[in-house]
Amino acid sequence: MLKIEGLTAEVEGKPILNGVDLEVPQGEVHAIMGPNGSGKSTLSYVLAGREGYEVTGGAVTFRGQDLLAMEPEERAAAGVFLAFQYPVELPGVGNATFMRTALNAIRKSRGESELDAMQFLKLARQELKSLSMPEDMLKRGVNVGFSGGEKKRNEILQMALLRPALAILDETDSGLDIDALKIVADGVNALRSPESSTLVITHYQRLLNYIVPDRVHVLVQGRIVRSGGPELAKELEAQGYGAIQAAA
Amino acid sequence: MTALATGTAGFLARFEGLRDQLPGARRPWLNALRADAAQAFAAAGFPSRRVEAWKYTDLAPIAQAGFAEPLTAVNGDVALPARIVPARAVFVDGRFRGDLSNLKDVPFRAGSLAQHLGETQGRLGALAGKGALDALNTMLFEDGLIVDVPEGVDGGVLELVNVAAPSERPFAFHPRHLIRLGRNARLTLIETTTGEAAAPYLHNPVSEIALAEGATLIHGRLQQEAASAFQLSAVHAELAQGATYDNFTLNAGARLARNEIHAALAGPGGACHMNGAQLLSDGQHADTTTFLDHAAPNCASRQTYKSVLAGRSRGVFQGKILVRQAAQKTDGYQMNQALLLGPEAEMDSKPQLEIYADDVKCSHGATVGELDAEQLFYLRARGIPESKAKAMLVEAFLHEAVETVADATLRDALMGAVDAWWTQQEGLAA
Secondary structure: OEEEEEEEEEOOOOEEEEEEEEEOOOOOEEEEOOOOOOOOOHHHHHOOOOEEEEEEEEEEEEEEEEHHHOOHHHHHHHHHEEEEEOOOOOEEHHHHHHHHHHHHHHHHHHHOOOHHHHHHHHHHHHHHHHHOOHHHHOOOOOOOOOOOOHHHHHHHHHHHHOOOOEEEEOOOOOOOOOHHHHHHHHHHHOOOOOOEEHHHHHOOOOOHHHOOOEEEEEEEEEEEEEOOOOOOHHHHHHHHHHHHHHHH | OOHHOOOHHHHHHHHHHOOOOOOOOHHHHHHHHHHHHHHHHHHHOOOOOOOOOOOOOOOHHHHHHOOOOOOOOOOOOOOOOOOOOOOEEEEEEOEEOHOOOEOOOOOEEEEHHHHHOOOOOOOOOOOOOOOOOHHHHHHHOOEEEEEEEOOOOEEEEEEEEEEEEEOOOOOEEEOEEEEEEOOOOEEEEEEEEEOOOOOOEEOOOOOEEEEOOOEEEEEEEEEEOOOOEEEEEEEEEEEEEOEEEEEEEEEOOOOOEEEEEEEEOOOOEEEEEEEEEEEEEOOEEEEEEEEEEOOOOEEEEEEEEEEEEEEOOOEEEEEEEOOOOOOOEEEEEEEEEEEEEOOOOEEEEEEEEEEEEOOOOEEEEOOOOOOOOOHHHHHHOOOOOOOHHHHHHHHHHHHHHHHHOOOOHHHHHHHHHHHHHHHHHHHHHH
16 A cells, blocks of 8 residues: 655755655554654655655655655545644635535546535535534534544544545544544544555554554654554553664 | 826817717706816826825826727627626616616616716715816716615615727726615615726726615625726715615726725714725736725724735725714724735735724724645645645635625625636636
């Protein structure tokens, strides 16, 4: 599904990623853990194609395509979805309009028919229900006046509607209380399938109690320094990043 | 300073040549009005940029253009903008075209000013300003819309369509519109101006709007003139006690446009909303200048103006709020915001508050910014192509101004005009 080889990147001339190697096979959930400043968010932005994150070396292949050569919207159309750590507020853009435009753009690129407002509403209502979100969230401006938990649920709602092949969850657990965390995790788990993959980026092990990964990777100073099974997350929780950082 | 030096000669010569043929030429009161206007125009000339109110807008190209055409009676076919509602009054080059209009089911008097001049003595010119451009209009107007909605009548929605016909030679027209609503009457007036002329033309409309006690006028204006056009427009509204005037001016066309909107809250409890959007492409200049005169207590005014400026375009907003001593408990608000789509676009804004009453609430603000890179990335990361994402953010920027429009028909028409403008931008960028 996703293959990252020797990826280096910098932000404002400062090297952040220093040779990331990672492979996420189809149908698997991988977690990337790491201390603050290790490059976790940079990696997610580089994968999504954000401006200002300059790739200086290496390659990223997504389903056989050169991901780094694609525009952000092309990556989304190809099946990459980034759940933002800080979802962006869009005053004046209705949530329903936003999601229907996104869904139709992606459907169009796949050669599928576009959904009209009624068809979209029907689909969105089902997904809202499973995420325990009130229907009026569709009528509000995108993320405007949403609580931290509502914003994260809104990200998962988008993910549920867009059905990406690869979902990248960037610190989706940050700012969530335990109930919201469960709802979000249930939402993500419901979307797991043999055809899709998930990359969970997190500082804490907590989220991985609910979204159980196949593999865990530890990112330190812009490099994957250790990889292992789900037990690695528990080890990090118990011992902290100190020992691993020292070893790196 | 001589008249010749300020570019008035051509217009004055035109007036001298046509004065006996202008509508109402046999009415002494109107002759006197026109003669006074000619004198005022000759004396003042086109305002130069040394005049404070014209600091940001240069009329030299108009003064130099030389519009010297005979009377503008056009009878041929012209392309009309898409119909918004059944009731419409159509003017071509400032002349009423009954054959293109549909006023048969309108429950009030609406028609050609030239055909009703006999009853407008004392009314025509009562609200217009004393400046050179209003004088130019008074001197040379040939026609315009006259509307009288009687007391208590809901007039529904009426379209006022102004079309500039195709022409190879420069021409000018100066329609005068007189709108009057009786006590508690209502009307939505949607005014569209379009043009097909390749040659430069000057459209110089002046509207005089009188609203009696409790009357409500929603006045939408869609300026979509040809790229060769100059539009110098003025609206003068006077609100009696408890009246409401909502003006929304969408400025998208013309190479140079000045929208002057004057409203006087003359009776207690009146409400005035002046909103608008300037959507400018490369090479365009638009100037919105408002004057809100709070002359009576307990009135409210709201102004929200938004400018979206592409290429090398220039937007101007000047907004003055005058709160006279009698106007206690005034509630005034003014906001003007600009979105610059390119590094060469320019916005000048000048808010001005002049307050003589002591118990008032007045605020104003202005911002200038660019499209937010983070918002743009968020949309694109969801699969929305860049140009569509930009269009959504531009629309969202305008949303706050457009959502103030109470009439759904007008709101849809405005959003349609916004979409048309954006489609045109994409065409230019491609």
